[in-house]
Amino acid sequence: MEKRIGMLQTYEIDVKVPKSVIKSGLMDPFLFSGVMGHVNILQVLDKNTGQYVAPGKLTAPERDYRVLYIFGTPDSKLHVVLGHMTGPSLSGGAIVYNGKSDDGKFEWRTEFLVEDTSSGSKIRIGLDVNYKSSALDKLMGRSPFQLAEHFIQDHIVPYLRFYMEREQVTVSEPQGLPLTEVARVEGEISEVATKIRQLISSLKTGVIVIKGKNIRASIQVSGGKPGLMKMIRGNQVITGNDVLANLLLETGQAVAVALEVDLERVLDYTSDQVLKSIELVKEKNS
Numbered sequence: 001m002e003k004r005i006g007m008l009q010t011y012e013i014d015v016k017v018p019k020s021v022i023k024s025g026l027m028d029p030f031l032f033s034g035v036m037g038h039v040n041i042l043q044v045l046d047k048n049t050g051q052y053v054a055p056g057k058l059t060a061p062e063r064d065y066r067v068l069y070i071f072g073t074p075d076s077k078l079h080v081v082l083g084h085m086t087g088p089s090l091s092g093g094a095i096v097y098n099g100k101s102d103d104g105k106f107e108w109r110t111e112f113l114v115e116d117t118s119s120g121s122k123i124r125i126g127l128d129v130n131y132k133s134s135a136l137d138k139l140m141g142r143s144p145f146q147l148a149e150h151f152i153q154d155h156i157v158p159y160l161r162f163y164m165e166r167e168q169v170t171v172s173e174p175q176g177l178p179l180t181e182v183a184r185v186e187g188e189i190s191e192v193a194t195k196i197r198q199l200i201s202s203l204k205t206g207v208i209v210i211k212g213k214n215i216r217a218s219i220q221v222s223g224g225k226p227g228l229m230k231m232i233r234g235n236q237v238i239t240g241n242d243v244l245a246n247l248l249l250e251t252g253q254a255v256a257v258a259l260e261v262d263l264e265r266v267l268d269y270t271s272d273q274v275l276k277s278i279e280l281v282k283e284k285n286s
Helices: 019-026 029-036 134-140 144-164 189-194 196-201 242-249 263-277 281-285
Strands: 002-005 008-015 039-046 061-071 079-091 094-101 106-117 120-131 179-188 205-212 215-222 225-233 236-239 253-261
Touching (some): 019 144, 029 039, 079 106, 120 144, 189 196, 189 242, 196 205
Antiparallel strands (some): 094 106, 205 215
16 A cells, blocks of 8 residues: 655555564665665674774674665666665664765665564555755656655565565464564575574574575574574484584575573473372372
């Protein structure tokens, strides 16, 4: 459902994807910029040095990026300009990104508000684009408002529909074991593996499960620290720190899901089951 408020282009879409998956994707600036289609991250501001560096040289990343803005299509004239992007930041429950070109002639701001629905999630997208350049106006052949519409209709929405709505890994809740999904990462398995530490830090007590076409793996988490690790590849079973090393060498698509375990409910359920199985000695002999 499309709405127009002033110069802000807004759109609502319902997807059959859990809220946690949507928010996890939107909080990844590299995924977000790739979906936008016209933003290429070149460098990231390093908190420790105060310098913009290539991602491979980062020690402590800030949410501030040097980017290349690309206008046009491969079939037409291309125009590129250097600029900045910042985000993600949180504002009133919304995930926000913004940016501008170095010459100040192109600026934009976008926000995403994600809500749970009975079938998945509802995403509200707001995007404001402004440029002060007749050259850009001529190149794009559209107004800033139409450019915002292009970003949403031709890039963001198709990604949500055709890629993020692809088959989700269903995690069943075993009887007596209450699990809550707190984070999810999908993509090339080697890239997923680099985010395992981030997933571990999102849990207090629980488990991380990783599933690919040819592999299955699990990592137990207790007190926010990794415990038993196990990976199954065909008939091969791998345990310990070798699991993470082997995941980095795998290829293909995979998903990693972080699941928090409600320990109090588990213990309560367990105690109930034990009580049912215990018989008093006198009752048994009477």
